[in-house]
Amino acid sequence: MKFIEIILRGVGQVMFQNNYFSGLLFLIGIFYNSWLFGLAAIAGTIISTVSAQILNYSKEDIKNGLFGFNGALTGIAILVFFEPTLGSIVALIVGSLVSTVVMNFLKKIVPPFTAPFVLVTWILIYSLVYIFKFPLETEPSSAIDYSFQIIESSGKSFGQVMFQNNAVTGFLFLVALLINDKLAALYAVYAAVAGSLFGWLFSASFSSINDGLMGYNAILCAIALGGTRKKDLVWITFAIILSTLVQIGLGKTGIITLTAPFVLTTWIVLGLKELEERKKKIAN
Structure with a gap:
């Protein structure tokens, strides 16, 4: 057991x-x-x-x-x-x-x-x-979307954290978060919506947004950086924007992004936070 x-x-x-x-x-x-x-x-x-x-x-x-x-x-x-x-x-x-x-x-x-x-x-x-010439499986292309589906994109953003292009799966993931950490779940919902919105602002396709590809790294950033201070929301918002830009940028190179945008962004934010703390100590 x-x-x-x-x-x-x-x-x-x-x-x-x-x-x-x-x-x-x-x-x-x-x-x-x-x-x-x-x-x-x-x-x-x-x-x-x-x-x-x-x-x-x-x-x-x-x-x-x-x-x-x-x-x-x-x-x-x-x-x-x-x-x-x-x-x-x-x-x-x-x-x-x-x-x-x-x-x-x-x-x-x-x-x-x-x-x-x-x-x-x-x-x-x-x-x-x-090297071994294995054929790479590609997911069937989604029908071209011409509008931003907020519920679908948010649900699939949660699912895409574990490669699941399914809104119901995503909402089950959200329930799993709520059971253990309500604040993390709240930040994650904010990140799913904001990541998708920033993806739209940065000209990502509606298909990729609605499939959750602009939100899943943002969700991981928000959970990893979450805290109870007001400034935590500022850092999370910055991380959401940066991770979305990294996701789009890496995607344009043809690299399979996985959760690299989350990792790189969170390392950068943690480095900036540490630098800020050092400056405060010096100032005091």
């Missing part, structure tokens, strides 16, 4: 929720959209968690699911971009394991967030495509 709780916490930590019931709701949301992605999330989380146990990493971090969430994302991503074949399953296993090693290394230097997932998945995707 304790191991199952750790695995569920690992899934919950994708959105920084150290709560096994939130993790369970995330899984239910994923399975609602795709049983295959649900199995991939479980497999990735188990592999990365067990790897951390075998490598004798921090027991407290393992208990809190901190070695599970990058594996969960890696597992889903592999089956989002590739058909389930022997080769892609091997990549899922290797990627989930390596994400744990990268996580343990990065956490000694910077707040790793989902950086291990991004780095490992980039290497896997481009290796499979350009």
Whole structure:
């Protein structure tokens, strides 16, 4: 039972929720959209968690699911971009394991967030495509939208945090947040709407906005940077704008963005906050 709780916490930590019931709701949301992605999330989380146990990493971090969430994302991503074949399953296993090693290394230097997932998945995707000639799966193109659908874009923004292009799944993710952290859920809703709006202002297509692609990085930024001070909302708003710009910019280069805009933006904001604190100390 304790191991199952750790695995569920690992899934919950994708959105920084150290709560096994939130993790369970995330899984239910994923399975609602795709049983295959649900199995991939479980497999990735188990592999990365067990790897951390075998490598004798921090027991407290393992208990809190901190070695599970990058594996969960890696597992889903592999089956989002590739058909389930022997080769892609091997990549899922290797990627989930390596994400744990990268996580343990990065956490000694910077707040790793989902950086291990991004780095490992980039290497896997481009290796499979350009070295092993695996065909890259692409999601069927959405019908061209000519209007901004606020409810749809917000719901899918939550879902896209874990590659789920499904508004119902997204709203289940929101419920999972509400159960554990109401303030985080409030910030996340603000980010989903604001990220989509800024995407529109920055001339992103309505199809990408309504599919949640302008909101999911913003949601992660808002949860990661959330706090009870009034100034936290200013930092979150800045992060939403910056992450949306990074998402659009990286997308234009042809790079598969994953959660890189969130990671880069949050590192920048944390650096700016630390610089501000240093200036205050010097001034005092």
